[in-house]
Amino acid sequence: MRVCIAGAGFMARTHATEYAEMDVEVVGVSSPSGPVEFVEEFGFEAEAYADAATMLEDTEPDYVDVCTPTHTHLDLVRTAAAAGVDVFLEKPIAGTLAEAREIAETVDDAGLTFMVGHVVRFSPSYRTAHDLEIGTEGVARARRLSPFPDWGSDDWFADREKSGGVFVDLAIHDLDYLRWCWGDVERVFARRQCDAESEHGFVTLRFESGAVGYVESSWAQPQSRPLTFELELAGDDGLVEFSSADESPYDEWTTDGATVESPLARNGYRRELEHFVSRLEDGSDPEVGAEEAIEALxxxxxxxxxxxxGVPVTLEEVVA
Known part of the structure; x- marks a missing residue:
């Protein structure tokens, strides 16, 4: 399987680290700066390009892995569609619903296999929690806290027109995950505190089932604090908890006793990329297609x- 990577920043490096251990050949990397050092660092026998269109034309890959800032996604998907190349696209699918819908139409018209990288669905402990039976859903709580992501090129995370802010870029991990676990959401209520390079917010969710969710996301932590995340799912027949700070990261309590498990060796990034490759090989649809990504957005x-x-908003109101 031959892949090109569009982008040479943090997420591109994250994916490149996984490709170095997979049975996948990286044949090209593109970035406006011309990512020669990136290619050399990972030891790929790949060419470095300043633009994605030339890269796809020259290398004819099986797919392109788009790891560029959110506001560039639509143009790169158009480029891939013109070249007839399948697409793995980092989340979020886009910054607006209009762009997201155009991406969906573009890949559909071109007949491409397409997946959006909502990695939390593939993280071992989150996956296990999703698959457990805990009875009727009651209350869900998710937290994801980190320093401000100042590693973006040209500080694009600080530009809300490009990144969408903490809800669109960070909270979307847990919003997508909870919707995957417990179904469609009827309405949300959110609060946010932000300045130029600091943002902290929370969202309460009312699911159509009547269950309640709470998502807290932060880009306001000290730079010395690593990314931390927590999950709690409570039903009438069980409670599941996960915390990145715990030595035993997965606990389950039921009427039959307690269970403690460790996460699997492969992380979520490896698992989602392997999933996409396997779907390319067998011709089936990836787990997280355009419509799922649009609903998360x-x-x-x-x-x-x-x-x-400052008021609750129903999902039916968000059409543009």
Whole structure:
């Protein structure tokens, strides 16, 4: 399997680290700066390009892995579609619903295999929690806290027109995950505190089932604090908890006793990339297609709208 990587920043490096251990050949890397050092660092027998179109034409890969800033996604998907190349796209699918829908239409019209990298669905402990039976859903709680991501090129995370802010870029991990676990959401209510390079927010969710969720996300932690995340799912027949700070990261309590498990060796990034490659090989649809990614974006934009207005927002209101 031959892949090109569009981008040479943090996420591209994250994926490149996994490709170095997979049965996948990286044949090209593109970035406006011309990522020669990136290619040399990972030891890929690949060419470095300043633009993706030339890269795809020259290398004819099986797929392109798009790891570029959110506001560039649509143009790169158009480029891939013109070249007839399948696409793995980092989350979020886009910054607006209009762009997200155009991406969906573009890949559909071109007949491409397409997946969006909502990696939390593939993280071992989160996956295990999703698959457990805990009875009727009651309350869900998720937290994801980190320093401000100042590693983006040209500080693009600080530009809300490009990154979408903490709800669209960070909270979307847990919004997508909770919707995957417990189904569609009826309405959200959100609060947010932010300045130029600091943002902290929370979202309460009312699921159509009547269950309640709480998502807290932060780009306001000290630079010395690593990314931390927590999950709690409570039903009428069990409670599941996970915390990145725990030595035993997965606990389950039920009427039959307690279970403690360690996460699997492969991390979520490896698992999602292997999943996409396997779907390319067998011709089936990837797990997280355009429609799932659009609904995750809709949730994040509903939270953004609620925080701006100070009132609850139903998902039906978020159409543009």
């Amino acid at each position: 809709r949730l994040a934009l509903a939270a953004e709208r609620s925080a701006d207005r």
